[in-house]
Amino acid sequence: MATVLIEDLTKVYPPTINNPKQVQALGGLSMSITGNVFVAVVGPSGSGKTTLLNIVAGVELPTSGSVRALQEGVPARVGYVFQEPRLLPWRTVVDNMLYVQDRKSDRSRREAEFYLQMVGLGDVADLYPSQLSGGMQQRVGIARAFLVNPDVLLLDEPFSHLDALTGRSLRDYLQRIWLQSRKTALFVTHDVTEAVELADRIVMLRPGGVTYDDISIDLPRPRRHGDPAVRDIQDEVLRRFDAMGAAVRFGAEGV
């Protein structure tokens, strides 16, 4: 069972050429995630969501505080789905999958093909990314993250670059695969509807990367779009965001 423990996490970016002021992306964020739950992190642009995932993935260091992603006490293996597909354009689809694997054998190729089939891309394994549509590329990115058999799955607005219809169908793919594997998942999104449809829990961030609110969702899956119970929770989340907007506007710190 995986756990992600985030304690008093702060990230301050030093000034850059383009921005002479330092930027606080996260300010004292704490939360803990235990077990095979799907957690959505929702917050406005610039609230440090990507920064949070990067620190959990170990590709960025915190300024202070700590993040531990553990699986049975040892560092957890992470599978990351990015906002864009992030495929190597000079490699075929299947070679992109093999790139993230440690062993290269017949078996690893079969595994790669298995996950490609799972996202409905069994017959494009030997094409280059430039020969696929954006939605197909993003599905390769999802398959790649599952291929490494991750203990913790990180997803950074994986559908936000796609049109609404494609995004919806990929959401179904994701939900199906996740229900089969039940990895601990940290899913970043702007989209409250998406969050409520997918998540067991929604963490709401506000600008500057502080938790504002935390809601558990206990509805059976698969959840239907337009289901009254789902809609009630959506309304509730939006209401709390509105309240936060007011709090931020009026400078009510520490609400």
Place this chain on the structure above:
Amino acid sequence: MSTVSTVTPGSVSELSARELRRAAWSRWGYRLSVVAGWVVFVGVWYLVARLVLTPQQLPQPHVVAVEAWDVLRLREFGGNFQASILRVAAGFLLALLLSVGLGLLIAYSRWWRRLLGRVLQFVVSIPTVSFAVLSLIVLGISPMGPILNTMIVATPYITTNLAQGLTGVDRRLIVMSESFGRTRAQIIVGVLIPSSLLSILGGARLAFAVAWRVALLTEIFASADGIGLQIRRSFESYDIQGMLAWALLFIVIMLLIENLVLRQVERRLSRWRTPATGVAP
């Protein structure tokens, strides 16, 4: 009559088919212009040789062609060619090694970028003949002259393109690699090299074009063997025909390498860029 409309998965592949056709046309246009250029060149040569100059001053093209055939068969073309091409290769290899170092400095250090940028610009602006003369003065008749000069003129092109390739690497692909636990070596081989390879090759082709011209010039001025020496000898014994034959052979071979071999390699390696026709729905 059925009212069910069938959706054909065509739009994407039609688009790329059109793109492919256009690319094919422009390739043929390019080839045609190369052929036309040669035809004009030979035509002008004929005109000048017949109407303006005497055969001693400028023999006609077909005479030179026959002479070149003789050179190829009877006058140790192979040995001389080998001497010349090996020197070009050696200089080119040295340039490549030097460029990796300089290119890394330029790509990753602002201070070095400013300094080296100016130096390289200066080197590019020096006329190639001066390198040939300079090496005669400094090194005398020596095989090192062509090698060094090749290296000096090739380096700026390869370095600039290498640095450009490295700075153009998509940072996000590196973050992706790190998040999936790839090692530094795996990232260099898997991301840095492939993503700058085409740029490096482009630079290498340019560099090669300048390099062999300089090597030839230097050989003409200051070498004890090779094609350049043969050209000088023919010139000194008023054998314009032989001189042109040697030069023509070398130039044609180098142009073939430059345009067929190097371009083909580039095309092979950039296959992933062209959208192919058979796009799956």
